[in-house]
Amino acid sequence: MPHMRGKRAVVLGGAGFVGSHLCERLLDDGAAVVAVDNFLTGAEENLRGLRGRPGFEFFKQDIVEGLSVDGLVDFVFNLASPASPIDYAQLPLETLRVGSIGTEHALQLAEAKGAVFLQASTSEVYGDPLVHPQHEGYYGNVNPIGPRAVYDEAKRYAEAITSAYARVRGVKTRIVRIFNTYGPRMRLNDGRVVPAFVSQALRGQDFTVFGDGKQTRSFCYVKDLVDGLVRLALSDVTDPVNIGNPREMTILQFAEAVRAAAGGGGKIVYQPLPQNDPKQRQPDITRARTLLGWEPRVPLEEGLRETISYFRAVASTHGAS
Numbered sequence: 001m002p003h004m005r006g007k008r009a010v011v012l013g014g015a016g017f018v019g020s021h022l023c024e025r026l027l028d029d030g031a032a033v034v035a036v037d038n039f040l041t042g043a044e045e046n047l048r049g050l051r052g053r054p055g056f057e058f059f060k061q062d063i064v065e066g067l068s069v070d071g072l073v074d075f076v077f078n079l080a081s082p083a084s085p086i087d088y089a090q091l092p093l094e095t096l097r098v099g100s101i102g103t104e105h106a107l108q109l110a111e112a113k114g115a116v117f118l119q120a121s122t123s124e125v126y127g128d129p130l131v132h133p134q135h136e137g138y139y140g141n142v143n144p145i146g147p148r149a150v151y152d153e154a155k156r157y158a159e160a161i162t163s164a165y166a167r168v169r170g171v172k173t174r175i176v177r178i179f180n181t182y183g184p185r186m187r188l189n190d191g192r193v194v195p196a197f198v199s200q201a202l203r204g205q206d207f208t209v210f211g212d213g214k215q216t217r218s219f220c221y222v223k224d225l226v227d228g229l230v231r232l233a234l235s236d237v238t239d240p241v242n243i244g245n246p247r248e249m250t251i252l253q254f255a256e257a258v259r260a261a262a263g264g265g266g267k268i269v270y271q272p273l274p275q276n277d278p279k280q281r282q283p284d285i286t287r288a289r290t291l292l293g294w295e296p297r298v299p300l301e302e303g304l305r306e307t308i309s310y311f312r313a314v315a316s317t318h319g320a321s
């Protein structure tokens with residue numbers, strides 16, 4: 001069985017939500033980890049449990065400007081990119097540049113080192129999907145000039161250049177299409193629905209539901225996602241693979257799930273639906289199941305409990321009211 005023990009992995013975006021969990025998992029598996037981040041949307045605090053662990057190094061670097069890492073590298077995980085709709089709306093050019101120039105720098109590093117390259121893509125490449133659930137053969141329905149385009153098209157370009165480096169330069173590449181993922185170390189104010197509803201529940205505020213709340217999402221706990229990333233990196237699957245939890249629900253149902261788990265929250269207040277907000281989203285995970293032996297294990301109720309206790313601790317540390 002392929003494994004991470006004794007390997008050296010570079011995690012770009014390692015101070016982010018998913019990246020910091022990936023670093024932790026790789027260290028637990030016995031790999032050495034070099035995390036790189038410019039703290040654009042990540043945080044020093046996310047590295048607290050990592051700094052000082054044997055085999056962990058961190059470099060502050062903007063991967064758009066360049067990227068060099070000394071020594072042997074077996075894996076390059078490229079997770080560097082703003083990821084929440086509020087972040088990429090505020091950072092449109094940074095998002096396009098890290099997805100394009102940054103991804104090419106990451107591919108060049110993998111090529112120079114003979115490393116396996118894993119690109120974090122997204123369910124957003126399917127846009128507002130006309131096929132449901134979304135399987136990897138679906139080409140998507142993306143508005144190339146809308147406000148979400150800076151993210152969606154950057155990720156589509158990242159997939160294209162990753163595939164080109166595999167074809168033309170012989171780099172061993174992997175592409176993961178990540179569906180909505182949640183867990184500890186999301187930013188309380190990143191605007192995504194999980195931190196938004198959890199913080200509202202903890203403060204006894206109303207839930208801000210965008211549109212009529214009948215749009216659907218499927219939420220995957222970060223520990224499950226990270227397990228999928230490691231399995232994919234260790235596989236020889238070059239085609240894109242969806243990783244996400246197929247349990248789909250409306251945003252209204254999700255608000256009720258948060259209310260039940262947090263034991264609080266006010267009424268539902270409706271706010272305008274953001275432009276091009278996808279109406280439905282559910283991953284078809286047949287490929288991950290059959291090729292990687294992966295499926296999510298953490299039920300929503302359990303994942304929400306972990307997430308809520310993290311946000312409670314953050315709120316008490318920062319004295320949030």
Ligand code: NAD
Nearest residue numbers: 013015016017018038039040041042063080081083178181
């Ligand atoms: P995040 O914002 O917490 O993490 C992204 C990290 O990348 C941050 O630490 C940020 O500072 C860093 N970064 C951004 N630009 C950089 C640059 N130019 N140079 C160096 N570092 C840079 O977001 P996340 O939720 O952890 O997402 C991680 C990856 O997974 C992203 O690529 C995202 O597109 C993808 N993804 C996440 C989800 C999800 O639900 N969380 C869903 C789909 C895809």
Ligand code: UDP
Nearest residue numbers: 085191192193194196208209210215251277
């Ligand atoms: N959403 C909401 N209230 C909020 C934040 C988000 O109703 O306070 C909705 C949003 O319009 C979308 C869904 O929840 O339909 C998921 O949004 P998120 O930003 O978490 O991720 P997306 O899947 O849109 O990238």
